[in-house]
Amino acid sequence: MIAFENITMRFGGVAAVDQCSFEIPSGKITGLIGPNGAGKTTAFNVIAGHLQPTSGRILLEGEDITALPAHKRQAKGIARTFQLAHEFHRMTVVENLMVAAKNELGENILNAIFRPGQCKAQEQAAYDRAMETLKFLEIEQLKNQLAGDLSGGQKKLLELGRALMQHPKIILLDEIGAGVNRTLLGKIAEKIIQLNKEHGYTFCLIEHDLDYVSRLCDTVIVMAQGTLLTTGTVDEVRKDERVIEAYFGGGKYQEAV
Ligand SMILES: Nc1ncnc2c1ncn2[C@@H]1O[C@H](COP(=O)(O)OP(=O)(O)OP(=O)(O)O)[C@@H](O)[C@H]1O
Secondary structure (H helix, E strand, C coil): CCCEEEEEEECCCEEEEEEEEEECCCCCCEECCCCCCCCCCHHHHHHHHCCCCEEEEEECCCCCCCCCHHHHHHHEEEEEECCCCCCCCCHHHHHHHHHHCCCCCCCHHHHHHHHHHHHHHHHHHHHHHHHHHHHHCCCCCCCCCEEECHHHHHHHHHHHHHHHHHCCCCEEEECCCCCCCHHHHHHHHHHHHHHHHHHCCCEEECCHHHHHHHCCCEEEEEEEECEEEECHHHHHHCCCHHHHHHHHHCCCCHHHC
């Protein structure tokens, strides 16, 4: 479980997240929703260690990880995808996955010189895992394609693949469905459910499409103006007056969702 404990994140005079607390339970798919500017991406950045909060704590299974840099949180099993895919566009799909793998030996030049055999073995293991991941995501036919030439939806699948290469326990998905066609959207949902139900991965996902969220998530956390508004099932929060007010200022919400 991740505990987001009384977090404030200020950018100058703006509190993007303001004394906000919530929990992401292990083994579940949890949604993080809220209107534009609610602080959702900032919350992900704080959890993943890309931003150091002004105050508050992040706990991973009870351990305070607030002071840890992003790569150490990654080593503890927290992976994330980005709203705008972060692929290396001049590298192939399989190379993109391989560079996302944990690589303890080859990154050190001395290891590369004095332990070439071990480095080679690690590279082979990364390749095998990359191919396994591509097969799981059913995009192995794209392995030699330049990542920059992929469609928007394929790039999102590659983002998910890059997260999986890190052997994560928890994957934070930032608008994985944005700009993706319906067919690929269905496939991404199917893969997330499979990873959760069959392999025990924990997910937290930011998503604007509430039907997509309700298909995937048992529980959602609703943020507005940097604070926690409520938590519940999608059906519960859809009827919540505070949520309606936050999204539409009490306007024609029912017809819109
Ligand atoms: N680096 C930054 N510098 C200054 N202000 C920022 C920065 N990052 C975010 N903000 C501000 O913090 C607030 C929350 O932004 P954030 O991107 O976290 O919201 P969000 O809920 O993810 O929105 P969206 O759904 O539109 O992506 C916004 O007012 C935004 O302008």
